[in-house]
Amino acid sequence: QERVNLQLKWVTQAQFAGYYVAQARGFYRAANLDVRIAPGGPDIAPPQVIAGNRADVIVEWMPAALASRERGVPLVNIAQPFKRSGMMLTCRAETGIRTPADLRGKTLGVWFSGNEYPFLAWMSRLGYPTNGTPQGVRVLRQGFNVDPLLQRQADCVSTMTYNEYWQVIDGGFRPEQLQVFRYEEQGVATLEDGLYVLENRLTDAAFVARMARFVRASMQGWDWARQNPDAAAQIVLDNDASGAQTIAHQRRMMGEIARLLDTEGGGRLVQADYDRTVQTLLSSGGDSPVISRAPTNAWTHAVVDAIR
Amino acid sequence: MRTGLLAAVVVLGFVLAIAGVHAPGEPGSLAWAGIALTAGLAAWLVKRLGDLPGQGWQALAAPLAFGATILALWEVLVVGFEVPMALMPAPSAIAARMASGAHLLWQDFVQTFLKAVLAGYAIGCGSGFLMALLADRVPFLRRGLLPIGNLVAALPVVGIAPIMVMWFGFDWPSKAAVVVAMTFFPMLVNTVAGLAAAGALERDLMRSYAAGHGQTLLLLRLPAALPFIFTALKVNAPLALIGAIVAEFFGSPTTGMGFRITTEAARLALDMVWAEIVVAAVVGSAFYGAMALIERRVTFWHPSVRG
Amino acid sequence: MRWTCLPRGSRFSKCRSAPRDSGRSPTVAEPAIAARNLSLVFRTNDGPVHALSDVNIDIAPGEFISLIGPSGCGKTTLLRVIADLEKPTGGEIRVNGVTPEAARLARDYGYVFQAPALFPWRTIEGNVMLPLQIMGLSKAERQERARQQLALVNLAGFERKFPWQLSGGMQQRASIARALAFEPKLLLMDEPFGALDEIVRDHLNEQLLKLWATTRKTVVFVTHSIPEAVFLSTRIVVMSPRPGRITDIVDCDLGPDRPLEIRETPEFLRIAQRVREGLRAGHSYEG
Amino acid sequence: MRWTCLPRGSRFSKCRSAPRDSGRSPTVAEPAIAARNLSLVFRTNDGPVHALSDVNIDIAPGEFISLIGPSGCGKTTLLRVIADLEKPTGGEIRVNGVTPEAARLARDYGYVFQAPALFPWRTIEGNVMLPLQIMGLSKAERQERARQQLALVNLAGFERKFPWQLSGGMQQRASIARALAFEPKLLLMDEPFGALDEIVRDHLNEQLLKLWATTRKTVVFVTHSIPEAVFLSTRIVVMSPRPGRITDIVDCDLGPDRPLEIRETPEFLRIAQRVREGLRAGHSYEG
Amino acid sequence: MRASILPVLTVSAGIVVLWYLGAVWLNWQVVWDMQARAGHAPDFATMVSLTLSHARPLLPAPHQVVVETWNSLTGPPITSPRSLVNHAMVTLSAALAGFGLGSLAGVLLAVAIIHVRALERSLMPWIIASQAVPVLALAPIVIVALGALGMTGLMPKAIISAYLCFFPVAIGMVKGLAAPDALSRDLLRTYSATPAQVFWTLRVPTSLPYLFAGLKVAVAAAVVGAIVAELPTGAQAGLGARLLAGSYFGQTLQIWSALTVAAVVSATLVGVVGLAERLLARRMGARA
Ligand SMILES: Nc1ncnc2c1ncn2[C@@H]1O[C@H](COP(=O)(O)OP(=O)(O)OP(=O)(O)O)[C@@H](O)[C@H]1O
Ligand SMILES: Nc1ncnc2c1ncn2[C@@H]1O[C@H](COP(=O)(O)OP(=O)(O)OP(=O)(O)O)[C@@H](O)[C@H]1O
Ligand SMILES: Cc1ncc(C[n+]2csc(CCO)c2C)c(N)n1
Ligand SMILES: [Mg+2]
Numbered sequence A: 001q002e003r004v005n006l007q008l009k010w011v012t013q014a015q016f017a018g019y020y021v022a023q024a025r026g027f028y029r030a031a032n033l034d035v036r037i038a039p040g041g042p043d044i045a046p047p048q049v050i051a052g053n054r055a056d057v058i059v060e061w062m063p064a065a066l067a068s069r070e071r072g073v074p075l076v077n078i079a080q081p082f083k084r085s086g087m088m089l090t091c092r093a094e095t096g097i098r099t100p101a102d103l104r105g106k107t108l109g110v111w112f113s114g115n116e117y118p119f120l121a122w123m124s125r126l127g128y129p130t131n132g133t134p135q136g137v138r139v140l141r142q143g144f145n146v147d148p149l150l151q152r153q154a155d156c157v158s159t160m161t162y163n164e165y166w167q168v169i170d171g172g173f174r175p176e177q178l179q180v181f182r183y184e185e186q187g188v189a190t191l192e193d194g195l196y197v198l199e200n201r202l203t204d205a206a207f208v209a210r211m212a213r214f215v216r217a218s219m220q221g222w223d224w225a226r227q228n229p230d231a232a233a234q235i236v237l238d239n240d241a242s243g244a245q246t247i248a249h250q251r252r253m254m255g256e257i258a259r260l261l262d263t264e265g266g267g268r269l270v271q272a273d274y275d276r277t278v279q280t281l282l283s284s285g286g287d288s289p290v291i292s293r294a295p296t297n298a299w300t301h302a303v304v305d306a307i308r
Numbered sequence B: 001m002r003t004g005l006l007a008a009v010v011v012l013g014f015v016l017a018i019a020g021v022h023a024p025g026e027p028g029s030l031a032w033a034g035i036a037l038t039a040g041l042a043a044w045l046v047k048r049l050g051d052l053p054g055q056g057w058q059a060l061a062a063p064l065a066f067g068a069t070i071l072a073l074w075e076v077l078v079v080g081f082e083v084p085m086a087l088m089p090a091p092s093a094i095a096a097r098m099a100s101g102a103h104l105l106w107q108d109f110v111q112t113f114l115k116a117v118l119a120g121y122a123i124g125c126g127s128g129f130l131m132a133l134l135a136d137r138v139p140f141l142r143r144g145l146l147p148i149g150n151l152v153a154a155l156p157v158v159g160i161a162p163i164m165v166m167w168f169g170f171d172w173p174s175k176a177a178v179v180v181a182m183t184f185f186p187m188l189v190n191t192v193a194g195l196a197a198a199g200a201l202e203r204d205l206m207r208s209y210a211a212g213h214g215q216t217l218l219l220l221r222l223p224a225a226l227p228f229i230f231t232a233l234k235v236n237a238p239l240a241l242i243g244a245i246v247a248e249f250f251g252s253p254t255t256g257m258g259f260r261i262t263t264e265a266a267r268l269a270l271d272m273v274w275a276e277i278v279v280a281a282v283v284g285s286a287f288y289g290a291m292a293l294i295e296r297r298v299t300f301w302h303p304s305v306r307g
Numbered sequence C, D: 001m002r003w004t005c006l007p008r009g010s011r012f013s014k015c016r017s018a019p020r021d022s023g024r025s026p027t028v029a030e031p032a033i034a035a036r037n038l039s040l041v042f043r044t045n046d047g048p049v050h051a052l053s054d055v056n057i058d059i060a061p062g063e064f065i066s067l068i069g070p071s072g073c074g075k076t077t078l079l080r081v082i083a084d085l086e087k088p089t090g091g092e093i094r095v096n097g098v099t100p101e102a103a104r105l106a107r108d109y110g111y112v113f114q115a116p117a118l119f120p121w122r123t124i125e126g127n128v129m130l131p132l133q134i135m136g137l138s139k140a141e142r143q144e145r146a147r148q149q150l151a152l153v154n155l156a157g158f159e160r161k162f163p164w165q166l167s168g169g170m171q172q173r174a175s176i177a178r179a180l181a182f183e184p185k186l187l188l189m190d191e192p193f194g195a196l197d198e199i200v201r202d203h204l205n206e207q208l209l210k211l212w213a214t215t216r217k218t219v220v221f222v223t224h225s226i227p228e229a230v231f232l233s234t235r236i237v238v239m240s241p242r243p244g245r246i247t248d249i250v251d252c253d254l255g256p257d258r259p260l261e262i263r264e265t266p267e268f269l270r271i272a273q274r275v276r277e278g279l280r281a282g283h284s285y286e287g
Numbered sequence E: 001m002r003a004s005i006l007p008v009l010t011v012s013a014g015i016v017v018l019w020y021l022g023a024v025w026l027n028w029q030v031v032w033d034m035q036a037r038a039g040h041a042p043d044f045a046t047m048v049s050l051t052l053s054h055a056r057p058l059l060p061a062p063h064q065v066v067v068e069t070w071n072s073l074t075g076p077p078i079t080s081p082r083s084l085v086n087h088a089m090v091t092l093s094a095a096l097a098g099f100g101l102g103s104l105a106g107v108l109l110a111v112a113i114i115h116v117r118a119l120e121r122s123l124m125p126w127i128i129a130s131q132a133v134p135v136l137a138l139a140p141i142v143i144v145a146l147g148a149l150g151m152t153g154l155m156p157k158a159i160i161s162a163y164l165c166f167f168p169v170a171i172g173m174v175k176g177l178a179a180p181d182a183l184s185r186d187l188l189r190t191y192s193a194t195p196a197q198v199f200w201t202l203r204v205p206t207s208l209p210y211l212f213a214g215l216k217v218a219v220a221a222a223v224v225g226a227i228v229a230e231l232p233t234g235a236q237a238g239l240g241a242r243l244l245a246g247s248y249f250g251q252t253l254q255i256w257s258a259l260t261v262a263a264v265v266s267a268t269l270v271g272v273v274g275l276a277e278r279l280l281a282r283r284m285g286a287r288a
């Protein structure tokens, strides 16, 4: 059996169900792989982990991956199981926010750490400065959860369709009391959860073959998870060492994740999505742009092609 | 004199080494041998400087030489082995970034140090001190409050920071609150220990004057406790800075040293991360140094100062 | 309170031993210090130490009492009990008609400890001013009194020094100045002149006697010097150790005016001899 | 080293003053202590203090030298310079032919400080054993010697007490026992008997004299008691303050056997008188 | 010991009362908003009971914390990831290892500094500077670097924990080792005692009050360090993981119960150090 170390972007949850399912159902073993899954967390930067040779492949969002590439960690996207973005901005309706135009002068919670670029791109498209001037918006670096919204410290907060949004609902809001803006719909969506490896390793045919088996088994896992959401949620829960997750929440998350997946494509990156992501990032502007020029060779179909 | 010559050799060695690694082409094994030799000489230089008598610039020479050596080695190794910036930037890259990002660094310094740290440090040390006095004054409280004080004050930052953000909002007050929680306990413990440090005979003297509790405190026990209190003030100086920076991790406005460190780290802009770290280290040391300086002046009578 | 001793030469013997268990001074209305069956036992890890046992004494206001006795016999302990620094484990003690605690709270005591106990963070002047500051005197007055007292103990010019910059004897003199500066009703002095040379000692003996004669303070004074005790005291209490108890109380009616030369008079030598015998009797080194 | 003093009665005057600036003992080959133009100035916040000025003295091996002088005249400082605890700012000093530092490193010194300096965390026995422990003696021997020395200073039974459970005089005796236990070549004693009563003091004086007579240690001894100095010493160094200097060196040829009664002999009293005059001359209280 | 039970109870009772009042006051707004959104307008008594039983409170009521803590301590089997006992043990072991390493390092450093003047001058400023470096920011790098050296599991956490706790020990100890008074040092000088002898017979006993004050701070810091170090290891197990997960999912009660356990662990460790101090002091003849 060949070893594969997989570094996740975040803590164990249904967002990564495919990988846990592939492991629990023996898909990896069937592909002659011994996969070790390392959960992430708020201060784990998967690119750093892979640059330090502590992982063979990582789950990362494309903005962060491209940023790393520009800073000397040559990440290459080998597969893109998530087709759509689940990120959105969720506002309390009582603030009177109905359209993006109403955001002016409001306080918005935003995730930083590489996740702020879609937001910045959106704001620069709307022409709102983000430095707290009254003509623009006031930005808070949102912590891990939606408390700022519940406690009225912010008018809007960032949420994922599959996670934080439901925490707002659990916090006592009914959907009609919320106004959501999906990044997909605002045209500033970027690609999320893709699989990335270091460029130089792709010259090794054996490694490409190993990754091909890995991607295939992972996509099998995603397929199974999509069809058996409740069982997948239970598998995720069994793998949660923190003991903090609840089954109800994970089931709901699995349901939402399923809508973002692209299992038919077998994880093949669609170039149009990639181009849109790069465009969005290049337009995010500011004093410290995440990428200053369009990257080259940041993705490859070599691995998905090798699957066949 | 010999020291001066040695210093010149070391400086020349490092200048050559740095120029060498920056020049195109791989440094050969001869170059590495030269670098190792220079490093050895530098260690000897630091030792010599450390043994210099005197209090003025001589006292600064050794740490500066030590620091400069570390920096030079760092530069040579990082550039020489072509370590990616994402893992470890070279000092020259950090310096360049410090120059170009000076306004951001200043803004973060104001937000984190001038607002959160100073406020939190003052309140935290002050309340730890007052709590110790209170516990000392009322034996009932001493027995009741101290165990509970231990309990409350030993809470981990990671746990309280999100709660403080909930309570005090995103801006600096929540960071100050975390700093309060962090600095409180060292001050409490040290003040309590210090208040027990006055000699029995001196206490008897005050007793024979029927000096009130306050007078005994002010005239005898607090002066005797000062060495302990300053220990806490010194320990707390860098601690407060760490506390504020870590607290910014759990929600913040878009300025602050902790904000910058985490966001830039996630983008692998490690030059900026290290620039902030340099600022933190310098500020923390200066803060500590200020406390140490005050300590020397105030506790001039203590054997550890008198020598 | 009047001086109760008879004028010089009016009686044949001015030195008279009081019966052991009633150490009462002849004409006492309300004693400054009255101890009844006083005892004190220290509990230590290896058994109790009987520091005071069955001590009875009445000290009239204005008396000058010396305690003398072998090392470890309980002199310091007795002073500490009087000053409310130690609670007796048996018996009773009254100071000026009240408990030692009440007397202490009324700031009746000036105590010169056996060790100087100066605060290292205060200058010599600052140390002498300490009790004055506690009593709430004005700064000007504090400084004036400190200056006077330091001059009295011949430490003028050392006001600004710190304790560790002084010799042992100088530190002890500073501590004497500190106790005198504050003009207490009751002066408790534990071997104050132990570390001083003969000449300074004589000088300070004279000064103390003068002070006592003019202010009529009650003084309890511990010393190891028999001539000093005889020269200064109205009565000398001889103690003996384990358990610490009073073995003899020697009256010492030399009258209020005592030039240094009195130490060569036969009466003086007789009293001294008597004290020496008392001391030797209670001592474990005899023979 | 032989005893250099003349037998009793062989000369008319046994007490002779040496010329001030050459304090040389008559028949010295290599002095145990030789000081030449020794001076020491303390720098303090308010100006320099001249603690020692131009001190010249030769002390032969086996001599018993007493230093006497007013409080603050530099006796302790001189002792500290001899013991390499203070560096002189001028002049030269040799101990057993080497520098004080070398002598210290050879563990030649036993020093009894003016204050007891007992470690509060050690029992009395532990304190007495401290130097023995440092010299590397076996545990059994340490205990045996500590027991002996404590018995000598009459502290048997207090081995397991901690210093604060002892009276002032008992602490001082413990510190004497500590210095004696380790049998140094050179004994430096700074007012060791200051806090002791006459009888213990006499007893310890005799013991010290016996020890000195049998072991022929060189002893430098600070005291404020003139009789004590005369009783113990072969020579008495009289000092005077500000700047601290030697004003007189009084020979004291009473011979090696000195019963306590010698203190009543006219020779004794004459020497004492001479010392007293020297002391008074250097004193600022005269008149 | 028994004498402190009543005061502790009294003070605790006072704090609990204040805490309840605080809970009502702090949670009022959120609960009111929630009720209003649901179209209710509850009366005062209902409001009070709601503020004390809210699932995502700003400040949970004491009984909520107690119940949650008790449940997660005793509910699941000890080996399960849902058991707080399990997490507490993970953190405790890292904290103890870190405390051991850190206080040893602190003491050794202080010893070195006291004896080699050059060290104090060249090293001390950098040690202080290193303390001002935010561990949490560097922790990922540290973990990655140590992982590259083959250290995983307990060790990296213990090292971060040690890094946080060596400083108070070192600073206190430097002070304490320099605290012996001049006379005692002179005494040993006359014996020409070796530096090692001065160290053991004089410096160590004098430094103990400083050492123990430092150790108490350090042991609490060790727990904090272990918790902080749990985050970049993937926050999988330990009280830090619980805190983070609780925070991530807005499970305020979970945060508070993890905090409670962390505080109890810290306070117990501080108490143990204090007990050791008292026992030692008694052996060294301290006055009652
Ligand atoms: N705190 C204490 N604990 C236990 N024993 C003590 C304590 N203080 C004093 N003692 C013992 O009490 C006895 C009397 O001590 P005290 O200090 O009164 O003697 P003293 O007469 O003043 O002696 P000295 O002339 O040596 O000062 C001694 O045996 C001493 O060991
Ligand atoms: N560390 C110091 N700093 C400054 N001055 C000092 C210091 N030590 C001693 N002196 C001064 O030196 C002089 C001599 O002091 P020393 O202790 O030698 O006197 P001494 O003869 O032993 O007196 P005593 O009999 O009172 O003990 C004094 O005036 C004292 O103030
Ligand atoms: C400090 C912090 N930074 C970023 C994210 C965003 N994030 C990282 S992974 C992920 C998937 C959702 O579960 C999301 C939204 C966060 N939550 N907290
Ligand atoms: Mg006494």
Ligand SMILES: [Mg+2]
Pocket: C167, C168, C169, D075, D076, D077, D114, D190
């Ligand atoms: Mg002296």
